[in-house]
Amino acid sequence: xxxxxxxxxxxxxLADGAVRVLPLGGLGEIGRNMTVIEHDGQLLIIDCGxxxxxxxxxxxxxxxxxxxxxxxxxxxxxAVVLTHGHEDHIGxxxxxxxxxxxxxxxxxxxxxxLVEAKLREHRIQPYTLTVxxxxxxxxxxxxxxxxxxxxxxxxxxxVAVRTPGGTLLHTGDFKMDQLPLDGxxxxxxxxxxxxxxxxxxxxxxxxxxxxxxxxxxxxxISPAIDKVFRHAERRIIVACFASHVHxxxxxxxxxxxxxxxVAMVGRSMVRNMGIAADLGYLHVPDGILVDFxxxxxxxxxxxxxxxxxxxxxxxxxxxxxxxxEHPIDVGPGDTVLLxxxxxxxxxNAVYRVINGLMRLGAxxxxxxxxxxxxxxxxxxxxLLYVYNILSPSNVMPVHGEWRHLVANGELAIATGVxxxxxxxxxxxxxxxxxxxxxxxxxxxxxxxxxxxxASVGAADEALLKDRRILRDEGxxxxxxxxDSVSGKVVAGPDIxxxxxxxxxxxxxxxxxxxxxxxxxxxxxxxxxxYELQQxxxxxxxxxxxxxxxxxxxxxxxxxxx
Numbered sequence: 001x002x003x004x005x006x007x008x009x010x011x012x013x014l015a016d017g018a019v020r021v022l023p024l025g026g027l028g029e030i031g032r033n034m035t036v037i038e039h040d041g042q043l044l045i046i047d048c049g050x051x052x053x054x055x056x057x058x059x060x061x062x063x064x065x066x067x068x069x070x071x072x073x074x075x076x077x078x079a080v081v082l083t084h085g086h087e088d089h090i091g092x093x094x095x096x097x098x099x100x101x102x103x104x105x106x107x108x109x110x111x112x113x114l115v116e117a118k119l120r121e122h123r124i125q126p127y128t129l130t131v132x133x134x135x136x137x138x139x140x141x142x143x144x145x146x147x148x149x150x151x152x153x154x155x156x157x158x159v160a161v162r163t164p165g166g167t168l169l170h171t172g173d174f175k176m177d178q179l180p181l182d183g184x185x186x187x188x189x190x191x192x193x194x195x196x197x198x199x200x201x202x203x204x205x206x207x208x209x210x211x212x213x214x215x216x217x218x219x220x221i222s223p224a225i226d227k228v229f230r231h232a233e234r235r236i237i238v239a240c241f242a243s244h245v246h247x248x249x250x251x252x253x254x255x256x257x258x259x260x261x262v263a264m265v266g267r268s269m270v271r272n273m274g275i276a277a278d279l280g281y282l283h284v285p286d287g288i289l290v291d292f293x294x295x296x297x298x299x300x301x302x303x304x305x306x307x308x309x310x311x312x313x314x315x316x317x318x319x320x321x322x323x324x325e326h327p328i329d330v331g332p333g334d335t336v337l338l339x340x341x342x343x344x345x346x347x348n349a350v351y352r353v354i355n356g357l358m359r360l361g362a363x364x365x366x367x368x369x370x371x372x373x374x375x376x377x378x379x380x381x382x383l384l385y386v387y388n389i390l391s392p393s394n395v396m397p398v399h400g401e402w403r404h405l406v407a408n409g410e411l412a413i414a415t416g417v418x419x420x421x422x423x424x425x426x427x428x429x430x431x432x433x434x435x436x437x438x439x440x441x442x443x444x445x446x447x448x449x450x451x452x453x454a455s456v457g458a459a460d461e462a463l464l465k466d467r468r469i470l471r472d473e474g475x476x477x478x479x480x481x482x483d484s485v486s487g488k489v490v491a492g493p494d495i496x497x498x499x500x501x502x503x504x505x506x507x508x509x510x511x512x513x514x515x516x517x518x519x520x521x522x523x524x525x526x527x528x529x530y531e532l533q534q535x536x537x538x539x540x541x542x543x544x545x546x547x548x549x550x551x552x553x554x555x556x557x558x559x560x561x
Contacts, residue, residue: 002423002431002440011430011442014038019165019433021201024446025049025065026399028426031088033399034065035170035203039163042140043073045080045103046159046170050091051448052311062451064092067099069428069444074100078140079129082107083172084156085114085243094122095451106131106144108155113275114243133157133187147194148187149174152376153243154281155184166200166433169390173205173399175375176382179217181246182281188389195390201433202392206400207377209408214381216374218246225250225337228365229258234300234333236260237362239309239318240340242268245276247339247373248306249283255304256285263292265307265317265328273306300333311340311350319349322356332361339373380411387415394421394438396431474498475553476507476544478536480518482529482558493518493536497552510543529558 014020019039026033031051037044051063070077080103082090093115097103105115105128112128119126131137133148143162150156151173161168169191176186208215229236236255240247255262264270276282295303305328309318318336320326330336336357338350354364367373377399378386387395395417397408402424409422423431423438428446431438475498481491493514495507517539521532536556544550 002420002425002438008429008440008443010444011432014432014441015434017165017434019163019168019201020441021168021203021396021431021433022069022444023398023425023427023429024067024069025051025092025427026088027405027429028402030207030399030401032063032065032092033089034092035398036070037142037161037163037168039165040141041076042142043070043077044139044142044144044161045077045096047083047089047172048080048092048096049086049088050451051088062091064095064449064451066428066444066446066449067096069446071099074103077103078142079104079106081139081144081159082111082115083159083170084108084151084153085111086153086173086241087243089173090115090118093126094119094124097124097126098122101125102127104129104139106137106139108132108146108157110153110155110245110276110279110281111157113279114272117271117275131157134190145194147190148184150177150180150184150186151175152241152246154182154245154276160194160199166436167194167198168201168203168433169194169199169392170203170398171205171386173207173377175208175215175378176385177215177217179219181218181249188386191386191389195392199390199392200436201394201396201438202387202390203396203398204383204386204408204412205377206397206404206408208375208379209383209397209400209404209411211375211379212381213379215377215379218250218374221374222250222253225254225339226257228335228337229254229260229304232301232335232363234335235303235305235328236335236337237305237307237318237321237328237330238337238339239307239316240338242266242272242308244340245273245282248273248276251304251306251339252282252284252288256288260302260304261290261298262288262304262306263290263295265292265305269306269308309353318357319353322353322360324360330357330360330362334362336362336364338364338366340367380407383408383411384415387412387417392417393436394423394433396423396425396438402426473550473552475555476540477555477557478514478540479557479559480532480536482518482532495540506548509547510540513543514539532556532558 022036024034024036029051031049033047033049035046101124105126109130112130131146133146136145141163145160147158149158149172156172158171174186238251252262264273273282277284307317309316317326321328321330357364395412397405405424409424412422413419421438425431428444430441432441477496479494493511517535521535533556537554540554544552
């Protein structure tokens with residue numbers, strides 16, 4: 001397999017007739033998927049999603065792809081093709097269109113409806129073109145054909161991109177459920193036809209490449225959900241993604257059978273399911289929905305709530321219920337159903353929520369103790385099947401952590417793809433298709449772009465490091481007043497600490513040594529306040545490390561009087 005060298009330089013100009021593939025997100029991680037295809041001076045973007053922050057990103061709302069490598073080339077972008085409506089594929093679109101609002105968006109009906117609802121919140125009126133499976137659209141030098149694929153959200157599409165320099169197929173997120181709830185199969189006949197025509201490079205979903213066999217059909221989890229509804233004593237609270245139309249449909253059907261009413265909790269859940277119902281993707285039984293505010297009028301054993309928070313997101317409804325920070329007061333007899341799988345990296349947060357709910361007396365049903373969720377991503381058996389149908393000349397695994405990308409690459413090699421034609425790369429690494437072969441052309445510096453409140457891109461790793469120190473280690477502030485003429489310390493050091501279990505008197509031990517160090521410095525002619533601050537920081541930091549074995553943030557303040 002082709003692995004990029006860690007010290008790659010910037011990519012050079014694209015050779016005549018070649019095609020460049022530049023991933024700006026989604027490789028080496030689960031989220032913020034974005035791929036740029038270049039040919040003959042023109043660019044095509046496939047997906048533009050977000051990554052949700054974890055405990056290592058305190059205070060961050062969203063993480064975006066890095067638009068830097070193409071920011072000065074947005075006039076060359078012919079369109080953004082969206083494969084489906086999950087946040088990790090569409091959530092970054094508003095931030096891209098802030099830079100250039102007239103970039104055309106292409107996607108299926110449901111996908112574009114979800115994107116347009118997001119863009120209205122950002123006061124952006126996009127130019128959109130709805131496409132369906134089997135449709136072909138010419139976008140500059142790119143001839144795009146759309147192929148139906150099955151996923152955990154309706155209307156998902158793969159896209160074949162034909163260029164004079166070669167034909168690429170991007171699968172998007174997909175699986176091969178043979179009994180899909182909406183009857184919409186992954187179009188293997190179209191895959192076979194494209195394979196006969198010749199695929200120079202296939203970019204394939206890697207999320208489940210380590211999972212053997214085939215993914216369980218969606219229909220097989222309905223009995224498990226029905227069983228949960230039959231045995232629940234009081235309220236049922238279901239947590240799933242705000243865009244998981246199939247799972248919400250199964251919950252609505254189970255609620256109808258059990259004679260329960262359903263309330264949706266959370267703005268994104270209400271918005272997305274309203275869109276899905278209006279477009280006919282979600283069938284809502286008559287009279288089953290009730291307003292969340294009117295739940296108090298119903299007996300607990302007739303209530304179902306559908307909310308977000310299945311990944312342990314701290315601000316989502318389920319997490320706030322577990323922390324008793326939500327109007328819904330979870331207690332004994334309540335049943336909580338987590339109808340989703342764990343996104344890698346979210347395990348601790350999810351188990352923390354489960355433990356919190358169980359501590360309150362709730363019965364928690366999740367994938368670990370019942371078959372209440374199946375994945376939306378192709379397992380190893382399905383990927384092998386697709387590789388054998390397509391017979392691609394080159395393969396570039398996408399959408400997954402490094403271990404998923406490598407496993408996907410090995411599957412391609414097992415089906416006969418030459419090892420030196422499988423490119424396993426990370427975000428920012430440019431892969432060129434030249435004369436029918438892939439090669440690494442170089443790499444752009446492609447990091448995380450943080451959305452921090454109203455700020456986009458201003459937060460950096462240094463800021464997050466400070467926040468983590470404040471959260472984990474606490475902070476100490478030291479105030480010293482020096483005479484502006486003589487330079488001598490006339491007041492202080494005044495020490496204040498937060499986040500320490502030790503009593504404040506423990507800092508009395510450092511005051512004499514700190515005062516002596518400052519007197520020595522000022523006696524030797526040190527007058528610069530920055531130098532004095534550095535002396536304070538070194539003295540206090542060294543003492544705290546030895547005495548308390550902590551590494552807090554130290555904030556020295558030197559005032560001239």
